[in-house]
Amino acid sequence: MRKSILSLGIAATCVAASFSPLYASSSSEYVYVESNTAAANSNSIFAFKRGSGGNLTPLPGSPFLTGGAGVQYTGPNLGPFDSDQEVITNPQNTLLFAVNPGSDSIAVFHIDEDGSLKAVEGSPFPSGGNDPVSLALNGNTLYIANQSGDFGRPSTILPNYTTMTVEPDGILVPVGDATNDSSHPFEPTVSVAAGSSPSQGLFVPGTNLLIGNNFLGGLIQPFQVDWQGRLQAQPAIALPASEFDATTPRFPLGLAANPSTPILYVGYVTANKMGVYRYSQNGALKFLRTVPNAGQGICWIRSNKSGNRLYTTDTTTNQISVYDATDPEFPVEIQTLTLQGVGNAFQISVSEDGKHVYSISQRDSASFPAGQGNVLHTLSVNSDGTLDETGTPITFNVPATTRPQGVAVVDLQ
Structure with missing residues (x-):
């Protein structure tokens, strides 16, 4: 994100870096990033192993082809590249899921x-x-949040949130419709307004709630979920006008839930603030307050496992902010770290042991030197939750209109 907030695209074919394999056998932490390559059947997943000395070593066979394509559009408009959770894993770390936005799979x-x-x-x-x-x-x-917002591949299909059943062998099967029962109005797919640009679907652990983020629609969209994963939309809410200048669009971007209390955090990307909400069991959201963000263009948010620290990517300024969330309703910003090199900070992930944070920066501007801006940052977490970037970021050697996206971390110990 820059002055126009965010316009990000992604793809990758190889990694230009030299890594020492010296420590590779002593670590069980692996990091995965999607190339988002636009060409047919060229999207892929880069895979790295972390050594005890902090080095990330590409795995043999990486990148692994996804069998699909990445985002097709590479222009400056908002929406096509504004997303999170493009790459995720199951809790057992046996399955990895990745989007193919350019081929609908x-x-x-x-x-x-x-x-x-x-x-x-x-x-x-x-x-x-x-x-x-x-x-x-x-x-x-x-x-799955289907954005239906790739301007390079326009579609009349409405954006939607949809559900799939994951079979034990990893095969995806569509969830069937519920019986015609007005007392059980849950559906496997719920469409939202054209152009609303859903950017994230966050399932809140320990609840029956999926919370969606309709970025360009300016709405936070909660859903209740039934026992088979079907969805029932609850009233969507707009961001409070009191937190914005009269001429500033009220766009939400970035959702994260506190792991131990019913608190939701929302990035107010155009206001450089983070919204704090309380949610109920039925998905009703109550706005509590905003807290300031020292960076510009706050987007994606992650919590550590205990919930006492929050990490946000500040896209315009290529920074990561750290919040003390000991009081979940009153998070306090304690650090704003500028990432190495050029680029725009975007997706972020915290390692399972909480010792490392990984973040993607993307080449969001043609003003960045060719070959620079698309990188993976490795950050160490200090005892107080603040971050240090001591190593050299991994640079993805990709075409100028291509930007890798999404980052997932697993521990296979």
């Missing part, structure tokens, strides 16, 4: 013991809509 891989990926039989699977951009998993149900 979802790739599913088995994760082998050595971190390598093997496509599930039949992968990729239809996404149930146009331009899938975000994934969430609860048990054996996969939730």
